Amino acid sequence: MKYVVIIGDGMADFPIDELGGKTPLQVANKPSMDMMARKGFMGNVVTVPPGYSPGSDVACMSIFGYDPAKYYTGRAPIEASGMGIVMDASDVAFRCNLVYLEPRLPRVVMGSYSGGHITTEEAAELVRDLEGAMGSDQFRFHPGVSYRHLMMWRNGKAEMKTTPPHDISDQEVIDHLPKGDGADTLIKLMSDSQLFLKDHPVNRKRQERDLLPANSIWLWGQGKKPYFPSFVEKYSARGAVVAAVDLVKGIGALAGFETPRIEGATGYLDTNYGAKARAALALLERYDIVYVHIEAPDEASHAGSLKEKLRAIERIDAEVVKFLLENAGRDVRFLLTTDHATPISMKTHHACPVPFVIYGEGGQARGVSAYHENAGAKTMTGEEMITFFLKG
Numbered sequence: 001m002k003y004v005v006i007i008g009d010g011m012a013d014f015p016i017d018e019l020g021g022k023t024p025l026q027v028a029n030k031p032s033m034d035m036m037a038r039k040g041f042m043g044n045v046v047t048v049p050p051g052y053s054p055g056s057d058v059a060c061m062s063i064f065g066y067d068p069a070k071y072y073t074g075r076a077p078i079e080a081s082g083m084g085i086v087m088d089a090s091d092v093a094f095r096c097n098l099v100y101l102e103p104r105l106p107r108v109v110m111g112s113y114s115g116g117h118i119t120t121e122e123a124a125e126l127v128r129d130l131e132g133a134m135g136s137d138q139f140r141f142h143p144g145v146s147y148r149h150l151m152m153w154r155n156g157k158a159e160m161k162t163t164p165p166h167d168i169s170d171q172e173v174i175d176h177l178p179k180g181d182g183a184d185t186l187i188k189l190m191s192d193s194q195l196f197l198k199d200h201p202v203n204r205k206r207q208e209r210d211l212l213p214a215n216s217i218w219l220w221g222q223g224k225k226p227y228f229p230s231f232v233e234k235y236s237a238r239g240a241v242v243a244a245v246d247l248v249k250g251i252g253a254l255a256g257f258e259t260p261r262i263e264g265a266t267g268y269l270d271t272n273y274g275a276k277a278r279a280a281l282a283l284l285e286r287y288d289i290v291y292v293h294i295e296a297p298d299e300a301s302h303a304g305s306l307k308e309k310l311r312a313i314e315r316i317d318a319e320v321v322k323f324l325l326e327n328a329g330r331d332v333r334f335l336l337t338t339d340h341a342t343p344i345s346m347k348t349h350h351a352c353p354v355p356f357v358i359y360g361e362g363g364q365a366r367g368v369s370a371y372h373e374n375a376g377a378k379t380m381t382g383e384e385m386i387t388f389f390l391k392g
Contacts (some may be wrong), residue, residue: 003237003289003381003390004280004324007063007248008316009056010298010342012354012373018306024297024344025355025372028310029204030317032325036336037371040359043087045385047339047354054300054351055164057221057247059339062382064101064251064291065235074158074223075247080150082250082259085142087225092156094186096141097165098123098214101194107172113165113302114147116212117268122202123147126214132329133196139189144246145267151189151219156183160359162220164303178219186219193217230256235390237288241257242280244271248293257291258283267295269308273319280320281327289390291319300387301342309344333360335389336371358389 013023045096047059049069057075058068076093087093098118102111115123127143135141142150161181168176178186194216197203203213231239241252244265262279264272271294280292294316300308321336328334337356340349355376368375380388 002284002328002332003062003335004284004328004332005289005291005337006316006321006324007060007291007293008297008313008336008338009293009295010340010349011302011313011316011338012341012352013301013309014341014345014350016306016344024306024309024313026370028313028317028322029155030313030371032317032321033336033371034369036321036325036334036357036359037368037375040334040357042355042357042371043385044353044379045337045356045383048351052351053164054340055221056245056339056349057251059349060248060251060293063339063386064255064335065259065383065386066251066255067232067381067383071226071228075221075227077223077226078100078254079144079148079221079246080142080152080250081226081253082140082246082248083144083150084253085150085152087152088154089225090155092158092222092224094126094151094153094162094219096151097220097289098126098147098149098220099165099216099220100212100214101173101216108174109170109172110165111170111177112212113169113218116206117145118147118206118214120145120266122206122324123149123214125202126197126200129200130196131215134189134284140241145244147214148246148267149217149233151217153185156222157185158222158224160186160222160337162186162222164220164348165218169302169347180310190217190219197228199319213331226254228254228256231289232256235386237390239289239291240283240287241291241293242276242283243291243293243295245293245295248291252291258287267313268299269296271296273315274323277320277323280324284328284332293323293347294320297338298342301344302347304344304347306344333358333389335385337385341373356385
């Protein structure tokens with residue numbers, strides 16, 4: 001038996017008036033997902049334990065079958081693993097977004113948590129130059145994908161409050177700066193970055209093209225080095241993960257999975273869905289389980305775009321789910337889920353049980369008509385769901 005897990009990041013939502021009181025999952029044209037629901041087992045999974053923020057770090061860790069209460073140390077160190085960065089026990093990793101801070105005098109607001117969705121190539125140049133200008137034995141800057149990067153603080157402070165920038169779109173930033181022991185150091189780094197980035201050639205060229213400049217870094221999601229038992233040790237299966245974002249690749253790396261780079265996988269709306277599906281199929285020949293993660297629905301929700309969210313769900317169905325169902329073979333069991341809700345009305349993540357469906361050999365049809373938020377009856381934790389998926 002082989003296993004495929006498909007994660008549509010942020011697909012779950014709230015009912016929307018524009019959709020007649022239905023959710024995007026209820027309205028989207030997704031025949032393959034709905035077929036899985038009709039012929040498979042539908043349930044709900046609690047991916048975010050009480051007391052944890054509803055980020056993809058916590059939620060995806062649950063979907064990989066690891067209880068965040070046991071293994072979670074912070075978002076950034078997971079991404080460090082995905083980027084191949086070796087951490088010492090004294091290091092503290094921080095997520096380092098390239099953002100656009102918009103002056104709306106007398107206020108400064110979070111104009112774009114993604115620096116106007118800066119390209120990976122542009123961002124790499126900015127972060128490399130930041131490292132040259134501001135890097136030291138104490139602080140190191142590492143380029144990632146698009147707006148998502150890392151800062152490593154040797155012998156750093158981790159016990160402070162920081163805020164994800166996507167949680168404060170269009171809000172005044174002064175109320176959400178780091179707080180606690182070490183916060184002054186972070187605030188100075190962020191302020192220094194603004195002076196450096198203000199007239200950087202990359203930003204000048206972006207403004208000439210009427211694009212937003214990435215005019216600041218934003219530091220958050222800190223944590224120390226995590227330790228996982230391997231997936232083989234925990235679930236007796238060898239695996240691989242297909243993903244664009246370093247966060248999900250990092251969870252995979254910590255679990256002992258292969259985490260290949262996929263050409264055209266951007267972690268955004270323009271990602272290469274087909275390339276991800278084809279890569280998953282190839283990996284399935286060598287591994288027992290393959291995870292496929294698609295970020296696009298979450299990005300559409302953060303942007304408040306119903307049109308793009310519906311399009312992302314439909315493309316996942318047509319180009320990933322349908323392709324794998326038709327080509328993976330008969331001796332394969334599928335798990336389709338989302339990590340958390342990202343309601344368009346909120347433009348950020350929300351903690352609630354989210355729907356999953358298990359389809360394939362050994363499935364139990366329950367007569368559900370479609371895959372959506374209200375279709376499942378039984379609710380499980382992430383560990384329970386993965387154990388049930390693998391062992392029935």
